[in-house]
Amino acid sequence: EGDDQAGDDVLARARLAADEHGDAERSDAGRPLDEPTPGCGPADGERRRFTGDDHSGESSLSAGDSRYRPPVSNVRLLLLEPDSARSELLVRSFEELRTPITVAATVEEVALAAASGPVVVAASGLGGGGAARLRALREDPRTAALAVLAVAPRGAGSVAALKAGADDVVPWPSPVPLLRARLRGLFADARARAESHRTVAAFAGLLEAFEAREPHRIEHSARVGRLAAGMGRRAGLSEAEVERVRIGGVLHDIGTVAIPDGILYKREPLTDGELAVVKSHPVIGFSLIRDVPAMEPYGPFVLRHHERIDGSGYPDGLRGAEIPLPVQLVALADAFDAMTSSRPYRAVRDDGQTLSVLEEEAR
Structure with missing residues (x-):
């Protein structure tokens, strides 16, 4: 009976992987919405278009601003969305998290940005082609190991994103606490991946x-x-x-x-x-x-x-x-x-x- 219970426990944990909302309430209970995601570093709402020479992870806030925690390994958020109108829509939502955002239109731009330090990729699938971009991220050796959050339409889009290689998925639209909860884990994950890179090497x-x-x-x-x-x-x-x-x-x-x-x-x-x-x-x-x-x-x-x-x-x-x-x-x-x-x-x-x-x- 004990072994059966252990098996049920593992299967229950597997099913949690399909839950779209469970961790938001658990992770953000009692946390003010304007508190930055731990691990995301200081946040100034800054947004940049990737130009190929982006090497910064710093914030414009002064070092003495005690409301914010220091950056963790300068992990940055990259938004992958080729359509400028949709990227503007997504950026406005992600800016509520008060973490610097760099917009990338192509996987090549993501790869160039990732070469300068650890990043989390928010990959949009709102206008179609999201699964193909996720597969391209996983097939390119420069981006294959990046932490990737897919932003996908509710329903089948979430399943397709996970199958295409996303580490996690948020349905669109999503409340800020859910975005924060999902990104919090992935920012820490990006740091852990960077630290483990030498181990794999x-x-x-x-x-x-x-x-x-x-x-x-x-x-x-x-x-x-x-x-x-x-x-x-x-x-x-x-x-x-x-x-x-x-x-x-x-x-x-x-x-x-x-x-x-x-x-x-x-x-x-x-x-x-x-x-x-x-x-x-x-x-x-x-x-x-x-x-x-x-x-x-x-x-x-x-x-x-x-x-x-x-x-x-x-x-x-x-x-x-x-x-x-x-x-x-x-x-x-x-x-x-x-x-x-x-x-x-x-x-x-x-x-x-x-x-x-x-x-x-x-x-």
Whole structure:
């Protein structure tokens, strides 16, 4: 019964990822609307059009103005919207947050601005083409790891934005407290990502080999990282832990570099021996990173992402709370993306079918 409850808890957290309003009231209760978002830095309502030489994150406020908190790593807000009329409309709403805004019309402008320091991108999908711009952000190596908040029409637009690569979504129009709550987490996330960049760089060689051999699998891992991080944020994890979950999701399948293609992509049922080879990839992956000090926080994700709360997983058959919650989130995201993606040996399931399967397994 305890294991069933643990499974229900994880599934409940997954469903929170689709909630559009829950965190606004929790995060902003009792906070004055004119108080700036923690982590967003001093705010002067400044708005700039990106020109390609934008290197500032400073405010025009004096250093002695105690109403505002100091900037966190000079994180800046970039609004991505090619249409000037719509960008003016969005800027007027975001200016109520009293944080400097830079407007970018193209992904190229976002990439140039991001080169000068950590940013959060507010990507507009109000006039169509929003999903395509989000995909372009994720496909460009210069912008692939940026924290992105999608501003989307209510309903299907929010789902499309998440599938296209947004870290979070706000429906349009949205009240200021909701905008503030969503941006607060992403500003802290942008700082955490900047601080973790060197950690990922320390393992870049192996990731490049992984991507060269299995480009579709690195895309799967990136989606797993984003989905698991989103669930972790809604579950109340700190931004540092959310970033650890995201990187753990990216790295979780690294051990598959050692699995022969003939087994990994076999369409027919695997033999017992072949299945044993496939099941060795968590241990292989862990052996690849365990001697790299910077990779120590990600070992549990690599080694434990196939453990299951009922004890049926591998390599060690852990049960229930023996599997850390962050690892459970990556395992859940891995299962969801695997079932909704094309595989040589299995037909694609739609989102509804996949959630039904996950809910049944959690009972």
